[in-house]
Amino acid sequence: xxxxxxxxxVLAGGLYALIGLGISLVFGVLKMMNLMHGELVIGxxxxxxxxxxxxxxxxxxxxxxxxxGMAALAYPxxxxxxxxxxxxxxxxxxxxxxxxxxxxxxxxxAVFGTHPKALNAPYADAxxxxxxVRIQAVYAISFALTIVLCGATHLILTRTRAGSAVRASAADxxxxxxxxxxxxxxxxxxxAGAAAxxxxxxxxxxxxxxxxxxxxxxxxxxxxxxxxxAGIGSVGGVLLGGxxxxxxxxxxTDLFGGGWRxxxxxxxxxxxxxxxxxxxxxxxxxx
Amino acid sequence: MKQKTGAxxxxxSATTVALLLGPRLDPGTQDLATTLLVYLAIAQAWNILxxxxxxxxxxxxxxxxxxxxxxxxxxxxxxxxxxAGVALAVLVSxxxxxxxxxxxxxxxxxxxxxxxxxxxxxxQALLTNWNWAGGAAGVTLPIDRIPTGTVLFELAAFVAAxxxxxxxxxxxxxxxxRLTAIRDNEPAAAGLGVAVYRHRFAALVLSSALTGMAGAxxxxxxVAVSPGGMASVNWSLNAVLMALVGGAGSVLxxxxxxxxxxxxxxxxxxxxxxxxxxxxxxxxxxxxKFAPAGIWSLLTRAGRAIRGRLLxxxxxxxxxxxxxxxAREIEVV
Numbered sequence: 001x002x003x004x005x006x007x008x009x010v011l012a013g014g015l016y017a018l019i020g021l022g023i024s025l026v027f028g029v030l031k032m033m034n035l036m037h038g039e040l041v042i043g044x045x046x047x048x049x050x051x052x053x054x055x056x057x058x059x060x061x062x063x064x065x066x067x068x069g070m071a072a073l074a075y076p077x078x079x080x081x082x083x084x085x086x087x088x089x090x091x092x093x094x095x096x097x098x099x100x101x102x103x104x105x106x107x108x109x110a111v112f113g114t115h116p117k118a119l120n121a122p123y124a125d126a127x128x129x130x131x132x133v134r135i136q137a138v139y140a141i142s143f144a145l146t147i148v149l150c151g152a153t154h155l156i157l158t159r160t161r162a163g164s165a166v167r168a169s170a171a172d173x174x175x176x177x178x179x180x181x182x183x184x185x186x187x188x189x190x191x192a193g194a195a196a197x198x199x200x201x202x203x204x205x206x207x208x209x210x211x212x213x214x215x216x217x218x219x220x221x222x223x224x225x226x227x228x229x230a231g232i233g234s235v236g237g238v239l240l241g242g243x244x245x246x247x248x249x250x251x252x253t254d255l256f257g258g259g260w261r262x263x264x265x266x267x268x269x270x271x272x273x274x275x276x277x278x279x280x281x282x283x284x285x286x287x
Numbered sequence: 288m289k290q291k292t293g294a295x296x297x298x299x300s301a302t303t304v305a306l307l308l309g310p311r312l313d314p315g316t317q318d319l320a321t322t323l324l325v326y327l328a329i330a331q332a333w334n335i336l337x338x339x340x341x342x343x344x345x346x347x348x349x350x351x352x353x354x355x356x357x358x359x360x361x362x363x364x365x366x367x368x369x370x371a372g373v374a375l376a377v378l379v380s381x382x383x384x385x386x387x388x389x390x391x392x393x394x395x396x397x398x399x400x401x402x403x404x405x406x407x408x409x410x411q412a413l414l415t416n417w418n419w420a421g422g423a424a425g426v427t428l429p430i431d432r433i434p435t436g437t438v439l440f441e442l443a444a445f446v447a448a449x450x451x452x453x454x455x456x457x458x459x460x461x462x463x464x465r466l467t468a469i470r471d472n473e474p475a476a477a478g479l480g481v482a483v484y485r486h487r488f489a490a491l492v493l494s495s496a497l498t499g500m501a502g503a504x505x506x507x508x509x510v511a512v513s514p515g516g517m518a519s520v521n522w523s524l525n526a527v528l529m530a531l532v533g534g535a536g537s538v539l540x541x542x543x544x545x546x547x548x549x550x551x552x553x554x555x556x557x558x559x560x561x562x563x564x565x566x567x568x569x570x571x572x573x574x575x576k577f578a579p580a581g582i583w584s585l586l587t588r589a590g591r592a593i594r595g596r597l598l599x600x601x602x603x604x605x606x607x608x609x610x611x612x613x614a615r616e617i618e619v620v
Contacts, residue, residue: 033397085575091343092575094397095531098524099571106564217520221408224401262412270405274390277398 003133005254006247011135013246014143015208017239018201019219020226021150022194028233029170029190032086035097037198037223038216039104044070044199045119045206046112052119059119060141063203067196074195079188086187101216108213116210124207142204146239149200153193154235166190170233225269228277291459294538298455302448309440317440319554321508324443325501326529326549330541331450332497333526338535339457340490341470343396346403347498347526349387349410352518353380354499355506356420362433363426364419369434373442373503380499384492392487404523411518425513433507442507446500453493454538466490467536498526525549528567532574534581543583 019041026034034040044066051062077100085092118124123137157163168176169186177183205211205219222245230241245265252264305320312320329347337343357379358372387406394402415423434442457463468476469483477483506512525548533544548567556563578585 027397033401081572081576088575089579092579094343094400095527095575096572098527099568099575102564102568102571104568106561106568109564110561221404224405228401228405259416260412263409263416266405266409266412270402270409271390273398273402273405274393277394 002254005250007133007135008139009247009250010243011139011143011246012250013243014146014239015139015201015204015242016222016226016245017242018142018146018149018197018204020223020230020242021153021235021238022197022201023220023223024227024230024232024238025153025194025197026191027227029166030083030086030187032082032093033097034191034194035094035220036101036104036216037194038218038220039101039108040070040074040195040198041202041205041219041223042108042211042213042216043073043104044195044202045211046108046117046202047199048203048206049112049117049119059121059203059207062119063145063200066199066203070195070199070202071192075188075192078191079184082191083184083187101220105213105216112213114212114214116212117206118210119203119206121207136208138204138208142208145200145204146242149197150235150239153197157235162189221266225265228269228273231277291455294455294459295452298448298451301451302444305444306441309444310437312440314436317436318508319550321440321443321504323545323549324440324447325504325508326525326545327447327542328443328450328501328504329498329522329526330529330533330545331447331454332494332501334530334535334537334541335454335457335497336490336494337527338530338537338540339454339463339470340466340487342487342490343400343527344403344494345400345523345527346407348518348520348522349403349407350380350384350495350498351502351505351522352407352410352414352514353383353495354502355512355517356414356502357499358503359426359428359506359512360420362428369432369507372507373500376499376503377496380495380502381492384495384499385488387495388488388491391491392484404520407518407520407523411514414514414518421513423514425511425516427511428506430510433510435507439504439507443504446497446504449500450497451538451542453497454541458538462486462489528571530581532570532582534583537581537583540581540583543586544581547582 019037022040023034023037026032026037047066047069048057048059048062051057051065052059057065082093082096085096121138123141126137128135128137155163157166165176165181165186166189168179169181169183169190173183176186201219202211225245226238226241228241229244230237248268249261249265253261256264309317309320329351332350333344333347354376358369358376361367361372361375362369391399391402391406414420420426433439457466465476465481465486468479468481469486473483502517506517509516529544529548530541531544532548533542534540552563552566552570556566574581
């Protein structure tokens, strides 16, 4: 196994972790599978493409705007639709978020067309060699960004008052609301945060590869795979889960060729989910 | 068990009418009817597993592919006739359902849904790389040995009737009552002596076999099997959409759902992909928001209200079997 393969896997894994973090956050706090997460990711990429295309922004400059934009879109959806469904029946949010993902795909198709798009950046195809290992610049950047965002999420959850409120709502929403926390608002804020993280992942995905309005589903599955590998409720676990997935993909592509990559990845995902549902990494941080 | 007999008689007459009408239809209508019947079988199979037994699956495509590929490859690689292909499809999808049950039945709730989704993607990836099964391009079936036209329609009618019969059985039998008991309160059901694992296993395998049979019909209808056609996530999504829109956990809900979703939406909006997606998506959200028990339950409730008013004694009308509130509804109330 060459060092190139391992390093490429680790760096790509950073991006997967970023995509998985939002899903894991929503599931950990709201106990809800968010089937529109892929569209949140792709929506971030399309929002950034507007700024890159019309205002000539660099994708990294467009990134915070895309994050804010997706957060602003996701907040009311959670506040006024999904939280209510959460109380109605266990499957309702699953179905509703799936419905919303269909709507989002259609809107993206109508507005942007079905042609593949990519976010142009000088570092999109650039690479450099470090200690004899070939590194793609865009993955190095996205890896650094993932570390920063994972660190920020971790610190917000563990060191701030808002983070305590989120953790309290996750642990026991009844008691939390009895103690005066507005759980509905906290849920919506959590979803907005997850959407912002998704958008960041989307922008970096958009720089690294092209995307279409239907690219959301594979990204959603990537996110689920990360969550299954990581287990629920630990930011550090998500990071490790993403990296594991990246290395797994990289190695299986190297060993069996690109065609078998998905088979290996989804089989490992499936078996992990079934036989080790708490993830490969025990929860390190209560969330 | 008067209701059960009534349902059986109704099903038998509907099947007879379908078989009598079938040969008189023009080829276009016959093809449409075949498609509707295939979807009915798939939606009903999902309904048995998820509506009655409460295990929400996002993996119907796994078994459409298993059945379709078994039925297709049997004809493409051996000299057997199509009935043997269909029989093989049932066997293979049963076997795959039983094998997948071992890991899947360890999962509950949303985890089960995600597990079935992951399994279906793994199956699609496997088929894409399996050269004997034609790889990504798939295999074209020998046209002279596959059923077409009226025969195919009759096969589809048989498969759909089997699915309906099983749904009626599940709805009225002690087996079905135990399944719904597990769905509504697993610890309580287990406490009362219901063999939880065995029942969940049976529902999964039964649903797999039905879906596999429908997959076989689809393979013959397409005259080809390919990973994109047989293992597409769309099968899984349509199964959920149709059963939920019509009414999961009722016998006639999926029938209504198939007609509304396929004939009413997919078919009519064929040329307007974007509109079709938006309508389907919004419909799903509206259904779970305002009619979580589906259109069928709305209709029966409206029917009861009207009848009650006509008889002048509101609330005294007997509950129709299809409209019994599920435990979920009771919890909400």
